[in-house]
Amino acid sequence: MTCEAAVAWGPGQPFSMEQIRVQPPQKLEVRIKILFTTICHTDLCAWEGQNESQRVYPRIFGHEASGVVESVGESVEDMEEGDHVLTIFHGECGECTYCKSKTTNLCTKFRVDPSQSVMRNDGKTRFLTQDGKPIYHFLNASTFSEYTVLDSACVVKINPKASLNRMILLSCCISTGFGSVINVANIHQGSTVAVFGLGAVGLAVILGAKTRGASKIIGIDINDDKCTKGQTLGMTNFINPRDLKTPLHEKIRDMTEGGVDFSFECCGNLDVLREAFLSTHDGWGKTVLLGIHPTPRMLPLHPMELFEGRTITGSVFGGFKGKTQLPRFVDHYMHTDELKLDEFITHELPFNKIDQAFELLIHGKSLRCLLHL
Known part of the structure; x- marks a missing residue:
């Protein structure tokens, strides 16, 4: 199959819209027609090459998307x-x-791994250039x-009646932020909360x-x-x-009065x-770490500070078991307005404007830019 893709050829370089070849799905694999995708800071950090393990090119980035199954491999x-x-x-x-x-x-084989750039079945890619050279994968x-x-x-x-152009946000940012509150912190009625960083994930918190x-x-x-949106x-x-x-x-x-219950x-x-x-608050305060930390620096804590009763924990995908x-x-939420998903889509652009979408994110002009394929 031949299709169009935004291929990254090097750190920070403009995306190149290319006609690529997409291989059929193998055992326990699925080929999807993407209808909507968005960009988040994880894509941005990887594209900029902030982590050595992510500097694999050419590569197709992106991880938050919705679409329709085109074909399935054996045993699906x-x-x-x-x-x-x-x-x-x-x-x-x-x-x-x-x-x-x-x-x-967590999952033994399929937990998030930014360094994974090939399929696990055979260690090969499913993307090829027109002359048969591999194009690498990103974030599963x-x-x-x-x-x-x-x-x-x-x-x-998911439910076929759900709006794919809004439920796409549950593919990453909403699940990550909202889930960290209900699954990881499990905050209670009347809690006090501090949220550091009001991007899409922070707003979902x-x-x-x-x-x-x-x-x-x-x-x-x-x-x-960010104040008004918050x-x-x-x-x-x-x-x-x-x-x-x-x-x-x-x-x-x-x-x-001494500190928040959750940060x-x-x-x-x-x-x-x-x-x-x-x-x-000392005695019971809990901090949940959601940000992506590419720096090699270690945690800025002294072990004795934990004796004061504060705790710190990480959260991946909001604690959700995805499937x-x-x-x-x-x-639960498709027929309610509790999630306020429209508030998170700040721009909508055609897929071939992906460079413009990245610029909006870099300059803090966008929460989620919805790209139509």
């Missing part, structure tokens, strides 16, 4: 041609020890293409905290323009750290992570 029993699906970067095989555990959403998905091939563990069949009945939701960002989704207070003359965590402690770090900045940790739980998440 839970999907068929025409099914409506979401791609997930953090798969679920359903058979390994991790997948059978009720305490984690590679959605910047009209067609893509994924392991079936990374494809989620705010939305989750509002849904769970948090009494105070403090949003922190150096961009004042308030729309449930934020009660906004702080721009650049306006402060005292450390940020001291300001938050003053506002919350969420959504920036990928270790200095911000430390502020998030110190902004929680098991995401379809129910879609069904």
